[in-house]
Amino acid sequence: MKNRIFGIETEYGLLIKADQSNVSPSGVARHIIQHLFGQKKHGVIDWHYRGHDEPPGNGGFLLNAGRMYVDMGHLEYASPECHSLWDLLSVDRAGDLLLQDCLDELELSEKVSIIKNNIDHETDATFGCHENYLVSREFPFNYQGLGLLMPFLVTRQVFTGAGRIGMARTADGWIGLDEIEGGRGDLTRGAAEEPVIYQISQRPDYIVNDFFEWVQHNRAIVNTRDEPLADPERFRRLHLLMGDSNMAEETTLLKMGTTGLVLQLIEDGHAPTGLDFDDPVQTLRGISRDQTLEWMVTLSTGKQLSALDIQEEFWEAASKHYTGQDEETDWVLAHWESVVKDLRKGYQSVVGRVDWASKLWLLENFREAEKLEWDDPWLKSLDLEYHNVDLKAGLYHAMAEEGDAPRFTTIDLVNLSKHTPPRNTRAFGRSEVIKHVVKEGWADFLEQTAKHQDPRRPPYVINWSVLQLQGSPPFVMADPFRTYVQESRDYCSDGSAHPTPEALLKKQDI
Amino acid sequence: MKHAYADIQSVGSFDRKERPVDPISKPSGPGEESGPKRPETDSPSRDNLMKRMRKVDPKQAEKYRQRTGE
Numbered sequence: 273m274k275n276r277i278f279g280i281e282t283e284y285g286l287l288i289k290a291d292q293s294n295v296s297p298s299g300v301a302r303h304i305i306q307h308l309f310g311q312k313k314h315g316v317i318d319w320h321y322r323g324h325d326e327p328p329g330n331g332g333f334l335l336n337a338g339r340m341y342v343d344m345g346h347l348e349y350a351s352p353e354c355h356s357l358w359d360l361l362s363v364d365r366a367g368d369l370l371l372q373d374c375l376d377e378l379e380l381s382e383k384v385s386i387i388k389n390n391i392d393h394e395t396d397a398t399f400g401c402h403e404n405y406l407v408s409r410e411f412p413f414n415y416q417g418l419g420l421l422m423p424f425l426v427t428r429q430v431f432t433g434a435g436r437i438g439m440a441r442t443a444d445g446w447i448g449l450d451e452i453e454g455g456r457g458d459l460t461r462g463a464a465e466e467p468v469i470y471q472i473s474q475r476p477d478y479i480v481n482d483f484f485e486w487v488q489h490n491r492a493i494v495n496t497r498d499e500p501l502a503d504p505e506r507f508r509r510l511h512l513l514m515g516d517s518n519m520a521e522e523t524t525l526l527k528m529g530t531t532g533l534v535l536q537l538i539e540d541g542h543a544p545t546g547l548d549f550d551d552p553v554q555t556l557r558g559i560s561r562d563q564t565l566e567w568m569v570t571l572s573t574g575k576q577l578s579a580l581d582i583q584e585e586f587w588e589a590a591s592k593h594y595t596g597q598d599e600e601t602d603w604v605l606a607h608w609e610s611v612v613k614d615l616r617k618g619y620q621s622v623v624g625r626v627d628w629a630s631k632l633w634l635l636e637n638f639r640e641a642e643k644l645e646w647d648d649p650w651l652k653s654l655d656l657e658y659h660n661v662d663l664k665a666g667l668y669h670a671m672a673e674e675g676d677a678p679r680f681t682t683i684d685l686v687n688l689s690k691h692t693p694p695r696n697t698r699a700f701g702r703s704e705v706i707k708h709v710v711k712e713g714w715a716d717f718l719e720q721t722a723k724h725q726d727p728r729r730p731p732y733v734i735n736w737s738v739l740q741l742q743g744s745p746p747f748v749m750a751d752p753f754r755t756y757v758q759e760s761r762d763y764c765s766d767g768s769a770h771p772t773p774e775a776l777l778k779k780q781d782i
Numbered sequence: 783m784k785h786a787y788a789d790i791q792s793v794g795s796f797d798r799k800e801r802p803v804d805p806i807s808k809p810s811g812p813g814e815e816s817g818p819k820r821p822e823t824d825s826p827s828r829d830n831l832m833k834r835m836r837k838v839d840p841k842q843a844e845k846y847r848q849r850t851g852e
Contacts, residue, residue: 283851287842297848345849385842392848399851513852638835650840657838670834 277406337699352699427579433473434516435628519668529604624677701756
């Protein structure tokens, strides 16, 4: 899509199915990382400290130029940089399959499931699916510019939400006295809040601010951290953490594509105005929890309209200015219009295309067939199973297999994307260097000589915008739109500059 | 926009059940009822879907103990 680089970071949940108190999700996560890099050589593990919470061995870059690691106890996959939405879809699904492959190969799939969702119904824990959009440094990163984005972000959940049963307790972590006395257990719990049987999005319960720079506390609709991971004089990265992890392929494409187009509307001065909310955070939550599915909101002007009306205004502006811009833009515009129009007919019209609608459809029918009440724990278990990435088990994948959910990529393409980068971004250059490091056998060397390694002088350091092989100068990739194909190959082929594992072995007298 | 690997043909048994959609296809015109359609059935009564749902451990949500992330 024009002038845009996209990326998705997914934190996965790990469900330990067997009753084994000695198995922890974080332990399984580390086992998987070791298998992925150590045994399967799907990339190169980091041998340096990336931060106080990322010691050597915590994760690494993959052959597809994305990154897999453990973050706060969760497996996390950061996709490589994509210029095409379809590349993004394939590499996003490739992350799911890489992890499921590990479970299968470790013979753990009977005991463990990888869940691509964002909440734990029981503990109220949340974990994210972060979106990244590269914008120019000139993007109006202020209240005026980002304020134009707010009405779109608050209302897009009508087609991007993943849905969930119930609600989290008060998002700020305060526990009401009545709950301490009365205990928990009611899925509609929440002091002085309207009961919620089912809501369309998972993250609004945890979003407490409109703009903020942190990602672990005080989560905001728009994260304002200035970390472009590219030339800071030319680029900035919009980092969103209020969205849900999506299973539906059409939703993944639409979520990223529509947001990219609205950013373009703001860049070009074409964004709709006069759609502000007095309290975007409460409006976000209110839409998600609206049991009527009418999603009526009140603007700062006092005018009332629905979330679908607001989406339609953004679609009209984008359609007016960007129709014919490129094929992906035209696809996004057509499907954006279609999904908003169909949602007006009822949620059943978007089953298979929109996650919250698909899940609700499954749960409603199962509940009816089995004569279950909404607070039956089986339904929460099915809610989770919708997000199981295992093609043989997950309920979303069952719908796709039955033809109830359209696919926009193929399993062959997804498999290829496990180890192949997008070809038109700097991910390609990074992958060339990763392939070189794998081929030279650094992984085995480091494994065998781990106790001799000095994490302050690792043989290689790989990062998003810069990498370095020991003995060579840093290789900077400041422009995510460039492939660096020739430079990266030249860098790797300069054998005299950096040592081979054998030479280092000799030098260190190991 | 067309992916470099778009011509790869699916060969596995599971692949044949997938219905890849040409990413460049689009509804034939604004205002027409031409987007992807809802499933033809009114309920997920197909044996496979219900079978898969019934196989889910009713208590598995209680075993899903996650830490808060980002």
